Amino acid sequence: MNNQISVIVPCFNNEKTINRAIQSILNQSVKPKEIIIIDDKSKDKTIENVKKIQEENNSQKITLIELKENYGAANARNIGWDHAKTNYIAFLDADDTWHHRKIELQLSFMLNNPHADLSGHAMELYSEKKIINHKEVFFRKISKTHLLLKNKFPTPSVMLKRSIPIRFKKNQRYSEDYLLWLQIIHNNYQCYFCNQILAFVHKPFYGSGGLSANLSEMQKHEIGNYKSLLNEKFISTPTFILASTLSYLKYTKRLILNSTK
Secondary structure (H helix, E strand, O other): OOOOEEEEEEEOOOOOOHHHHHHHHHOOOOOOOEEEEEEOOOOOOHHHHHHHHHHHOOOOOEEEEEOOOOOOHHHHHHHHHHHOOOOEEEEOOOOOEEOOOHHHHHHHHHHHOOOOOEEEEEEEEOOOOOOOOHHHOOEEEOOHHHHHHOOOOOHHHOEEEOOOOOOOOOOOOOOHHHHHHHHHHHOOOOEEEEEEEEEEEOOOOOOOOOHHHHHHHHHHHHHHHHHHHHHOOOOOHHHHHHHHHHHHHHHHHHHHHHHOO
């Protein structure tokens, strides 16, 4: 099973977190065939840290791709995707981590259900006490409408078939992942959601410094994603209006939550 998966990790000025992210991959109960690190023109010691990890873990194939210009995570992930050589790929951001059984559980489902093109799961703030009961693990199919109303797939949760021809929109720096998932499912690929939390962030989702501006950009690009679907005739005008209205309501709620912290 470990010959079937490549892990793609884009990074930019992540010297303080890249080791932790890679270590969570190395600690997997099922190892990936390859780890592809794409450095997006970091100015700190990120590259130096990755090279040290390569030297210390020569039994695990770790490829470092150094980009000459900074184009954003979407472009970096696409480059990693194109370099991958396995049937399945998974994404991890350089400041996040995985549960040690993430690959084992998710890849097992994908291999046993070849009709599944993409799968994902929830994320939460890191806790050392997170325990998984294997008997309770299940995956359910996600509909187009369900995904349109809520992004069920944080990027570090996603595992998909490398053969899917659609890619992240180059140079879109906000909500580019959500756009890709929407395009994939509206092109009739089968997407599934796991009931377990198998990935972790290490800072609050909302309430961090300067995040109000980020929320505004995320919301603006989310509406842009819906416009893209409308222009491609994947959704109708009434559906676009409904999705956009719900997006504005979610944005307002997040701003209120952010202001109370």
